[in-house]
Amino acid sequence: MTQPPYGAMPPGQRLVDLCRVCRIQAPHRAGRIRCPRCNGILVVVPVDQVAQALAQPRPPAAPITPHGAPQQRPVGGPAPGRIRWIAQRPPEARPGPRAANLHRSRPTPRYSSIPRWGLQDLPASWQDIPVETQARSEALKFVAAARQVAVVLGIAAVFHVLRYLVAVVGRDHLIPAWLDIVTAIFVQASGVAALLAMGYGLARFGQWVIAMRALAYRHVDRLEPRRSWVLWLFSVFPLVNLVTAPFLLREAALVDERVLTPRTHLELRKVWIAWALVNAVALTAIVMRWAGHRSGSLQTQADALVWVIVSGVVSAAFAWWMIPRLVAVFNPAAGPARAPSRRRWVNA
Structure with missing residues (x-):
């Protein structure tokens, strides 16, 4: 260790390690010869002679070791002051080896046409679509179609009554051939007209359901979550709409707060019960009519006519009133339905 000529050091005197290059000092420690900051030579100086040592000219700095050459380390001494710390993960936290990249062998996906899935393609201002006008127009068309269907079904029921009277009279008396032919033609023609009228009424019902639900969701600033063809199919397809149509109507009623009242649920329940009764009678009439033609019995055919008459009357009443x-x-312009007020009579 290099000792400056500061004279003999008395025993018990406090010593420090001083670097005259970067001017740092620390309590003396045996074996420390290099400065941890600049790697210069440390000198041991008494505490009271630090100022005298610093006043002396600085020695030249230690040469910088090239990057590629290894630094000489003194044998038996500590490590150099410039230490590079490398942080490593513990073994249990180290990631596993990367899997081989298999995506390079796969072909690039291609589409024969533009994909239509994804977000809905809305117009520039979807709130400008006149859904309220469409709903009001479809409601008027639906009511008018229901009245027309009721008239056609009523006429068909009258022709079936005439045919039934001819069948009853023909059991005991002879009837003219022209009367039998005319009543048979009227029954067949009225039956075809009734089927066409029912199809037209169901089509108008599907359009009204689509417009009504669009208006209900517009009032809560939302879009219709179901597609139009799904709504139309669930509303028009026979026997299926017995379950799906009430569900679509109730879903719209739950969304629109204007019509969400206890009376609304009561009215929907009444309409569904009446609709189920109409379907049950119509299905029975179809089965009886098929059985009458297969059996060839006049009595069975007469009973089938009775069921057809009942089905026509019930369906016409449903279309006219319900x-x-x-x-x-x-109704978009009527607002929420109100329950009728009860009247109480008291003695004056």
Whole structure:
């Protein structure tokens, strides 16, 4: 260790390690010869002679070791002051080896046409679509179609009554051939007209459901979550709409707060019960009519005519009275339905 000529050091005197290059000092420690900052030579100086040692000219700095050459380390001494710390993860936290990249062998996906899935393609201003006008127009068309269907079904029921009277009279008396032919033609023609009228009424019902639900979701600033063809299919397809149509109507009623009242649920329940009764009678009439033609019995055919007459009357009554009540529940201009006030009579 290099000792400056500061004279003999008395025993017990406090010593420090001084670097005259970077001017740092620390309590003396045996074996420390290099400065931890600049790697210069440390000198041991008494505490009271530090200022005298610093006043002397600085020695030249230690030469910088090239990057590629290894630094000489003194044998038996500590490590150099410039230490590079490298942080490593513990073994249990180290990631595993990367899997081989298999995506390079796969072909690039291609589409024969532009994909239509994803977000809905809305117009520039979807709130400008006149859904309220469409709903009001479809409601008027639906009510008018229901009245027309009721008239056609009523006429068909009258022709079936005439045919039934001819069959009853023909059991005991002879009837003219022209009367049998004319009543048979009227029954067949009225049956075809009734089927066409029912199809037209169901189509108008599907359009009204689509427009009514669009208006209900517009009032809560939302878009219709179901596609139009799904709504139309669930509303028009026979026997299926017995379950799906009430569900679509109830879903719209739950969304629109204007019509969400206890009376709305009561009216929807009444319409559904009447609709189920109409379907049950119509299905029975179809089965009886098929059985009458297969059996060839006049009595069975007469019974089938009775069921057809009952089905026509029930369906006409439903179309004439229940359809306007159903539309009134979701009428855009009527507002929420109010329960009728009860009247109490008292003695004066």
